Each structure stands twice: as C-alpha cells, then as structure tokens.
Amino acid sequence: MTAALSIEHLNVSYRTPRGLVSILKDISLTLYHDEILGVVGESGSGKSTLAQAIMRLLKPNTAKVSGRVMIGSKDLYALSTKELRALRWKDVAMVFQSSMNALNPVISIQAHFFDTLLAHRPHLTSKEVEQRTHYLLQQVRLNPEIARNYPHELSGGMRQRVAIALALALDPEILIMDEPTTALDVVVQRSILNEIAALQRERHLSVVLISHDFSLVSSLAHRMAIMYAGQLMEITESSGDDPTSVRHHPYTEGLIAAIPQLMGDQVRIQGIPGEPPNIADLVTGCPFNDRCPKRLDLCKSTPLPVLSAKTFIRCHAMGDREEAHNDG
Amino acid sequence: MTDNRVVRAENLTIRFTRKKMPDIVAARSVTLEIGEKETVALVGESGSGKTTMGRALVRLLRPSSGTLWFKDQNVTTIRGQSLRRYHSKAQLIFQDPFGSLNPFHTVEYHLRRPLMKLRGVSRRGAREAVLDLLAQVGLTPTVIYRGKYPHELSGGQRQRVAIARALAGEPAFVVADEPVSMLDVSLRAEILTLLESLQEQRHLSYLYITHDLASARYLAHRIAVMYGATIVEMAAADTVVRTPAHPYTRLLLAASVGSGTVALPETQSLAPDLSASRTGCPFAPRCPQVMDRCRVQTPKLIDIEPGHAAACFLYHDGESRGD
Ligand SMILES: Nc1ncnc2c1ncn2[C@@H]1O[C@H](COP(=O)(O)OP(=O)(O)OP(=O)(O)O)[C@@H](O)[C@H]1O
Ligand SMILES: Nc1ncnc2c1ncn2[C@@H]1O[C@H](COP(=O)(O)OP(=O)(O)O)[C@@H](O)[C@H]1O
Numbered sequence: 001m002t003a004a005l006s007i008e009h010l011n012v013s014y015r016t017p018r019g020l021v022s023i024l025k026d027i028s029l030t031l032y033h034d035e036i037l038g039v040v041g042e043s044g045s046g047k048s049t050l051a052q053a054i055m056r057l058l059k060p061n062t063a064k065v066s067g068r069v070m071i072g073s074k075d076l077y078a079l080s081t082k083e084l085r086a087l088r089w090k091d092v093a094m095v096f097q098s099s100m101n102a103l104n105p106v107i108s109i110q111a112h113f114f115d116t117l118l119a120h121r122p123h124l125t126s127k128e129v130e131q132r133t134h135y136l137l138q139q140v141r142l143n144p145e146i147a148r149n150y151p152h153e154l155s156g157g158m159r160q161r162v163a164i165a166l167a168l169a170l171d172p173e174i175l176i177m178d179e180p181t182t183a184l185d186v187v188v189q190r191s192i193l194n195e196i197a198a199l200q201r202e203r204h205l206s207v208v209l210i211s212h213d214f215s216l217v218s219s220l221a222h223r224m225a226i227m228y229a230g231q232l233m234e235i236t237e238s239s240g241d242d243p244t245s246v247r248h249h250p251y252t253e254g255l256i257a258a259i260p261q262l263m264g265d266q267v268r269i270q271g272i273p274g275e276p277p278n279i280a281d282l283v284t285g286c287p288f289n290d291r292c293p294k295r296l297d298l299c300k301s302t303p304l305p306v307l308s309a310k311t312f313i314r315c316h317a318m319g320d321r322e323e324a325h326n327d328g
Numbered sequence: 329m330t331d332n333r334v335v336r337a338e339n340l341t342i343r344f345t346r347k348k349m350p351d352i353v354a355a356r357s358v359t360l361e362i363g364e365k366e367t368v369a370l371v372g373e374s375g376s377g378k379t380t381m382g383r384a385l386v387r388l389l390r391p392s393s394g395t396l397w398f399k400d401q402n403v404t405t406i407r408g409q410s411l412r413r414y415h416s417k418a419q420l421i422f423q424d425p426f427g428s429l430n431p432f433h434t435v436e437y438h439l440r441r442p443l444m445k446l447r448g449v450s451r452r453g454a455r456e457a458v459l460d461l462l463a464q465v466g467l468t469p470t471v472i473y474r475g476k477y478p479h480e481l482s483g484g485q486r487q488r489v490a491i492a493r494a495l496a497g498e499p500a501f502v503v504a505d506e507p508v509s510m511l512d513v514s515l516r517a518e519i520l521t522l523l524e525s526l527q528e529q530r531h532l533s534y535l536y537i538t539h540d541l542a543s544a545r546y547l548a549h550r551i552a553v554m555y556g557a558t559i560v561e562m563a564a565a566d567t568v569v570r571t572p573a574h575p576y577t578r579l580l581l582a583a584s585v586g587s588g589t590v591a592l593p594e595t596q597s598l599a600p601d602l603s604a605s606r607t608g609c610p611f612a613p614r615c616p617q618v619m620d621r622c623r624v625q626t627p628k629l630i631d632i633e634p635g636h637a638a639a640c641f642l643y644h645d646g647e648s649r650g651d
C-alpha cells in the first residue's frame with residue numbers, strides 16, 4: 001500500500017477576537033491509494049476544519065496552520081498559489097455538503113463543465129467538453145439531458161450529483177468529501193454513496209469521506225479515523241455491519257452502543273453520559289476523560305501518545321496499544 | 329388496539345391552497361390509530377406528509393376532511409376553549425429545539441407558561457412544578473438549569489427542555505417530529521431512552537416521526553410508512569423491517585444502513601405527485617413491479633395478513649376511492 005496523501009503533525013488554530021483557539025491537535029493520518037478512509041466525529045469535533053486544512057482552503061488571516069500535507073513529494077503548504085491552483089481539481093478534488101448550493105444559479109449545468117474543464121485543459125473543443133459532460137453525468141447516474149438545465153430546476157440530490165460529476169471532471173486521484181450527502185433523503189443518500197463506492201472501485205480513487213454518521217461511514221469505508229475534540233482517537237479497519245467484532249477506543253465503543261441496529265436482535269441502546277467538551281478548552285490529558293467509563297487516575301493529566309500507523313488506539317487503559325502500532 | 333385507543337384519524341385529508349399554484353394534498357385520506365402507551369413511528373421520505381400528519385393529529389392544523397378522535401371526543405373541528413383543552417392533552421416536540429425556544433426567555437419561563445395556561449397551576453405552585461419537570465427530563469441540578477437561557481444550553485439539553493415543556497400540560501399523546509435528527513449520535517440515545525422511560529412512567533402515547541428505520545424499530549411498537557401523502561404500509565415494527573411488503577418500504581429498507589442490500593430497487597428517483605388530481609398508486613413512477621392498473625387505480629391500505637396492511641395491488645385488489 002502506498003500513500004496517496006499524508007497529513008503530518010497538522011495543527012490548526014482559528015484567530016478569534018479572544019486570540020488563537022486551537023482546534024486540530026497534532027493530526028497525522030495517511031490516505032492510501034485505492035481506499036476509502038472514513039473520518040467520523042460529532043459536530044464541532046473539527047472535521048470540516050480538517051477537510052479545509054487538507055485542501056489548504058483556510059485563509060492565513062482566519063487560521064494558523066502548521067504541519068505538512070503531502071501529495072507524492074509535494075507539500076501543499078510549500079506550493080505557490082499558482083501551483084496550488086493547478087493541483088486542486090486535477091489531483092485532488094472536493095465535494096462538500098454545501099456543494100449543491102454552490103452551483104452558479106445563472107448558468108446552465110453544461111456551462112459549469114465548460115468552466116471547470118477549460119480552466120485546466122484550454123485546448124479542448126466544445127464538442128469534447130460536451131462529450132465529457134455527457135459521460136460524467138452518466139457516471140453519477142444522471143440523465144445527460146439535464147446538462148441544459150439550470151441548477152434551480154434540479155432537486156438537491158441531483159445538484160449534489162452534479163457537484164460530484166464536476167469534482168471528477170479532471171480525473172483526480174484523490175477525492176475529499178465532507179458530509180457529501182448529509183442533507184439528503186435516505187434513498188437519495190444511499191444511491192449517491194453507492195455511486196461514489198462504485199466510482200472508487202472502477203477508478204481506484206483514494207477517498208476521504210468525512211461524516212458525523214458512524215454507521216453510514218462504516219458501511220462504506222475501508223478504514224475509519226475517529227475524531228474527538230480536535231484529536232484523532234483511533235484509526236480502525238472498518239468492520240462493516242458488525243463493529244463490535246473489533247476492539248475499539250472507549251469513545252468509539254460508546255458510539256457503537258448508542259446506535260440502534262436495523263436488523264438482528266433488539267439491543268438496548270445507551271447514550272454516552274455528559275456532553276462533548278468545548279473543543280477550545282485546553283486539556284492536557286485525554287479529552288474524553290470526563291465521560292469515560294474506563295478512566296484511570298492518569299487520564300486527566302497525562303497526554304495521549306501521538307501515534308501514526310495504519311491502525312491505532314490512543315488510550316491509556318488499552319495496554320496493548322503497541323500491538324496495534326505495527327505499520328501494515 | 330381498539331379498546332384502548334387514544335387517538336384515531338379516520339380518512340384524514342389535509343389540503344393546502346397556494347397562491348397561483350394548484351392545491352397540494354399533503355395527507356390523503358389517512359387512517360391511523362394509536363393506543364394507550366403505544367408508539368407508532370411514521371417514516372417516509374422528505375415531503376411525504378409526516379409533519380403535516382403530526383400537526384393535524386395535535387390539531388395545529390385543521391383537517392380538510394375526515395374525522396379525528398381523541399379517546400371518545402371528536403376533535404376534528406373544535407376551537408376556542410375545547411381546542412385549548414385538547415392542546416394540553418396532545419403535544420408536539422419539534423426537530424429543532426433551538427428554533428422552538430425563545431432566546432430571550434429562561435428555561436423556567438418556557439415551562440411556567442404551559443403549567444399556568446394549560447394546567448392552571450398558580451404562579452407559586454409553578455416554581456415547584458418547574459423543578460419537578462426538570463428532574464424528570466434529567467436536567468439536574470434543577471435549580472441551575474431553571475435560570476438558563478437557550479443559548480447557554482447544548483443541543484441535547486435544549487431538546488430536554490422542549491420535552492419538559494411538552495410534558496407540562498400532562499399530555500396523554502405526544503407527537504415527536506424528528507426529535508433527535510439534529511443531535512449527535514451519543515446524545516440521540518439519551519433522548520430516545522428518555523422518551524422511553526417517560527412513556528413508561530406517564531403512560532404516554534407517541535407518534536414518532538423519523539427518516540431513520542433503525543430508530544423507528546427501536547422506539548416504536550408499530551411502524552407506518554408514508555409515501556406521497558398516504559400510508560402505504562403498516563405493521564408491527566419488526567414485521568416492517570424483516571418482511572416489508574410494499575415496494576417503497578423495500579426501497580427504504582434497502583437504502584438504510586445495516587440492511588446489507590446493495591442495489592436499490594427503484595426505476596428512477598422522482599418526487600411523488602401531490603396534486604389533488606393525481607390518480608393511481610403514488611409510487612408507480614418508481615416502482616420496479618408496476619402494472620398497468622397501478623397507473624389508473626389507487627390501491628387501498630388493507631390487511632394482507634392480520635396486523636400487516638399494505639396499499640399495493642401486488643397483494644390485493646382493494647381500490648381506494650380517494651378522498
Ligand atoms: N403550510 C403549507 N402550505 C403549502 N404546502 C405545504 C405546507 N406545509 C407543508 N406543505 C407541503 O406538504 C408536503 C408535505 O410536507 P411535510 O412537511 O408534511 O413533509 P414531511 O414528510 O414532514 O417531510 P420532511 O421529512 O422533509 O420533514 C410538502 O410538499 C410540503 O411542501
Ligand atoms: N472560521 C472559524 N473561526 C473560529 N472558529 C471556527 C471557525 N470555523 C470553525 N470554528 C470552530 O472550530 C470547531 C470545529 O469546527 P468544524 O471543523 O466545523 O467541526 P465539524 O465539521 O466537525 O462539525 C468548532 O468549535 C467551530 O465553532
């Protein structure tokens with residue numbers, strides 16, 4: 001397995017009137033070729049900040065970023081703005097929850113493809129752009145005829161598919177998706193996710209799929225990274241429909257116990273007592289300590305070890321974490 | 329179910345008139361009943377009419393036709409004092425606890441009002457009653473939460489306040505319209521289990537509206553599946569999940585996480601026609617099993633086995649005469 005993208009010691013703080021607020025704390029994470037890496041966390045845990053930091057979309061006057069984001073031998077944070085612009089869309093493309101509302105209301109769907117394709121491949125003829133549009137719309141299971149429509153004439157689910165087709169326009173190898181289907185109906189959501197999974201398999205894409213929905217991500221991703229209060233708590237192989245078959249971080253275990261199952265025996269669900277911490281609060285120890293049923297005396301004050309491996313669990317109570325530390 | 333029913337809707341139709349546009353029928357001749365201490369989940373896609381039905385059952389909307397019973401009282405068209413009395417017995421919890429709480433008022437204010445207005449508690453008595461309600465929804469220490477403003481509370485705590493407010497009038501029936509869909513996973517379970525235990529203690533009947541079949545199965549005794557302003561299937565929760573009959577239910581189930589299904593059984597994704605002039609089965613344009621008659625006749629919701637009803641010509645010939 002080779003790395004498609006690697007994040008190394010990423011720290012992000014937002015500049016606020018009350019000074020710098022630290023959000024992402026020392027995140028190291030590798031996306032391998034030909035995999036879907038899920039990133040799961042509750043609201044405010046820093047997922048969208050991570051997505052924007054990966055794409056270097058955070059403006060220096062709103063946020064302070066340190067660390068590296070490597071694509072091949074290139075560090076995104078060392079590129080000039082021109083080099084960066086060339087790389088976005090072509091090598092790395094993104095789809096956000098709001099993408100469907102970010103389409104330009106006064107131009108047709110076809111015109112969006114003209115803009116995107118010609119910006120990077122100015123030599124293409126109109127005919128070639130139209131053919132490529134046709135092909136891309138079919139890939140996301142849209143009737144190519146909708147190219148003539150304007151965004152407001154399409155449903156939210158259709159517009160989100162257009163956004164995905166646009167992201168694929170330049171054949172990127174890496175796709176970063178932040179809640180790509182969150183606002184959509186269950187059936188539409190599933191059909192778009194099926195499309196994403198099929199495209200990933202066909203084109204061997206490397207996908208970061210960010211969502212608050214644990215069960216949804218675990219049904220799709222190959223590995224999952226669990227975030228809590230701006231930190232990575234665990235990276236686990238995804239175990240599909242039976243997440244209890246693997247050992248997990250106490251927070252992940254809490255999440256799993258909180259989700260009602262669709263099939264199988266009816267198991268009583270149980271919430272995690274307490275509330276997620278304010279991400280801006282400084283914690284020295286484990287950020288989960290005040291809600292954790294397995295807490296030890298040292299948890300409140302001893303920082304969690306920083307691990308970077310294919311899978312790991314960051315927890316003082318899980319003694320054999322070294323075992324999971326092996327790079328695979 | 330009939331001897332202890334709390335709410336019964338009979339052929340309830342809700343029609344919206346719109347400016348310069350054709351009328352919309354958001355609930356079409358819906359029949360549904362909820363027994364004492366029973367939870368019925370209403371699931372279905374966005375725009376299928378779930379919220380409309382919920383609002384009609386607590387009489388925040390007046391049905392265009394049909395009859396609504398609360399125990400043995402006909403509440404279809406009541407107004408004034410009788411409607412106010414019904415509102416203390418039938419309450420609604422919204423999806424967005426922030427939108428439904430007034431940012432300028434404390435928790436105590438939100439709870440005191442229904443206590444005094446709906447239950448006639450004195451201002452003095454309300455103080456105690458507020459603390460009592462807060463304790464019941466797990467907002468302890470109660471004296472601290474009493475004085476807080478909505479923005480000082482987390483999403484989960486705000487939803488607890490909304491639940492406490494719904495309980496203030498001592499209702500027998502509560503419509504919970506997607507009460508957890510805006511909450512984080514770890515807090516959802518807390519609210520769902522709170523609803524469960526309140527039902528036990530207070531003998532409540534619930535209509536639980538959701539998009540999520542897994543939580544519907546968890547909380548509800550029976551599930552009603554809505555599509556295009558009609559109920560297309562209704563049965564015990566486990567039956568709906570394990571042996572769904574209606575093609576829309578099968579599609580919804582296939583799309584739900586944990587069903588293990590990959591391919592979606594639909595011919596195209598299309599929103600159903602809600603116009604008053606619609607004929608035929610609302611699901612016909614998407615149904616892989618559609619037959620000729622489905623496009624002209626509307627199937628009726630009838631039992632295909634005891635306690636399991638479906639509105640689909642694959643199972644019976646029963647035809648509905650519309651509203
Ligand atoms: N006051 C109104 N005036 C006109 N049309 C309305 C009104 N309220 C609802 N509708 C329409 O009635 C239909 C059903 O809406 P409803 O809110 O009941 O759906 P829902 O099943 O609750 O959807 P969701 O899952 O998105 O909450 C929709 O087409 C909606 O636009
Ligand atoms: N531009 C900003 N300025 C200051 N704080 C921000 C900004 N954007 C996000 N935050 C804060 O950063 C934290 C993480 O936010 P976000 O990355 O959006 O989380 P998620 O996507 O996991 O919900 C939150 O506390 C949020 O309020």
Ligand code: SF4
Nearest residue numbers: 286292299315316317
């Ligand atoms: S480090 Fe301690 S508090 Fe944190 S999850 Fe592990 S046991 Fe719980």
Ligand code: SF4
Nearest residue numbers: 609612615622640641
């Ligand atoms: S009545 Fe016909 S169109 Fe409707 S769900 Fe049944 S088979 Fe499909």
Ligand SMILES: [Mg+2]
Nearest residue numbers: 047048049179
């Ligand atoms: Mg986000």
Ligand SMILES: [Mg+2]
Nearest residue numbers: 378379380505
């Ligand atoms: Mg609704």
